[in-house]
Amino acid sequence: MPHEHAATDERLSLPGVLPRESAGPGTRRDSSDDRRGRRAARSQYRVAVVAVVVVATTAATVLFGGYRPWHVGSRAPAFQESVTVPYWNLAAGSQALVAHQRVVTGASPWIYAVDDRGGVISQTPVTSTGRVSDALARLEKAGIPLMPTVSNAWAGSWSRERVARIIDDPGLRARHVKALVDLASQHGFDGVDIDYEEMLAQDRAAFTAFIQQLATALHAKHKKLAVDVFAKTTNRGYDQRNVAQDYAALGAAADQIRIMAYDWHWSSSAAGPVAPVDWVGSVLRYAVTQIPRGKIILGVPTYGYDWVGTSGQxxxxxxxxxxxxxxxxxxxxxxxxxxxxxxxxxxxxxxHTVWFENAYSSSAKIALARSMRVGGVYLWLVGNEDDLIWKQLGPSGSASATAGGRT
Structure with a gap:
């Protein structure tokens, strides 16, 4: 996301989305021999940052005083720990999820998009129907609750016009709500996760009304609704995308508000941290004034950028x-x-300058979410993540984060 002092017309090419190119995260899964080799080499890599464990686990207390440290006392009862698995990374992502199914509470396969008439279609131009079915079957067999993500992204870009046309037309909106409810019901999903991006300030009222209508329809079928929102520290936020999302109204209607607290620095910005914990803390401190704490799900990134100047890969x-x-x-x-x-x-x-996320930086943000007693976290995304991040999740997550050096 742009800095607060940045020009308000700055845009990510795909906010909250990683591209499909082969150089992107999660596009290559290494052999077990390769991974064993990396684990052996990591002992030297981690020596330089081993002291970070203590820093990371106390970061929330130091930076955001007034909250009980998450590793002290009992763990919050309903803390959600889920993972988003995008269509270009279904195989590796679903394998990672199944391998660590005991420490996650759910997953959102990002495999659906809204069509221009309010229907819901699979991202089949990128991922074959067979591969989607195989991934879903793998996750369902593992007993992982699923809330698939439906987006307005198609062919590498966001379509604000498609969503605006639907939510502004009562007939198309009703058709779209029915299509989403049918998707959840017919496939036995727990609910749906809505990720409609690049909306404008003028879409705020219509988008809120759509989410309220969808929430009512899903709840009537005992299904849940999650809504992905851009991170902001004020109602206005950084640009029109933030204005389009009414935190308070969306939080009153939906079951989860998933805050995309990443891309503080991005592919066309200067080099810098993807999700600095002090900024994430500011985002959460604002969010809890607008949304019930238990509904807030903090997005925790697992990737980074390699910059040359202001061009990042x-x-x-x-x-x-x-x-x-x-x-x-x-x-x-x-x-x-x-x-x-x-x-x-x-x-x-x-x-080159590389800023990235690893298990240490992720643990600081997970610790922050727990200390502020929000509803949980979700990882964006898995497949080629630091495999030690999984030790920060689940009932034993707090113990593993404070156990001392991980070498």
Whole structure:
């Protein structure tokens, strides 16, 4: 997301979405031998940041005083820990989920989109129907509750016009609500997760009315509704996308409000942390004044960017780790932002700066969510994540985060 002092017309190419190119996170799954090799090499990689464990687990208390540290006393009873699995990463993402099914409470396969007449269609141009079915079957067999994500993204871009036309027309809106309820009912999903992005300030009232109508219809069928929103620290936020989303009204209607608290720095910004914990804290402190705490689900990223100047390429944790090892780069830890970073010079002489997320930075944000007693967190996304992030989830998450050095 843009800084507060940035121009208000700045846009991410796909806010909250990682691209499909082969260089993006989650597009390659390594062999077990490769992963064992990385684990062995990580012992040296983590020496430089081993002290971060203590810093990360106390970050919320230090930065956001007044809240009980999450690792003290009993764990909040209904803390949700879910994962978003996008269509371009279904195989690796679903495999990672099944492997760690005991520490997650749900998953949102991002496989559906709204069509221009209010229906719901699968992202089949990118992912074959067979692969979607296989992934869903794998997750369902593992007993993982599913709330699939429905978006207004198609062919690599967001379609604000498509959604605006539907929510402004009572007939099309009713048709779309029915299509979403039918999707949840016919497939036995727990509910649906709505991720409609790039809306304008003028869409605020209609979008709120749509969410209220959808929530009523889903609840009548004993289904749940989640709504993805951009992070902001005021009602106005940073630009029109924020104005279009009425935190209070959406929070009153939906069961979950999933805050996309990432991309503070992004692919066309200057290099910097993807989700600095001090900014995330500001976002949550505003959110709890508008939305019931138990409905707030904090988005925790697992990726990073490799910048040359103001041009950044998405990298997964695996790719960031391998870049640092290949270039013998020293990985630094920023105490204020609770995030790792490093620099290197390519073979062509270009200087790169990489900020990324790992289990340490993720644990700081998960700790913050627990300390502020919100409803939970979701990971965006898994497949090539730092595999130690899973130790921060589940009933034993607090113990693993305070156990001392992870080498």
């Amino acid at each position: 998405l990298v997964s944790w695996v790719q960031a780790f391998e870049l640092s090892r290949r270039h013998k780069a020293v990985v630094h830890w920023d105490n204020q932002f609770q995030s790792p970073w490093f620099t290197y010079t390519s073979a062509t002489g270009r200087r």
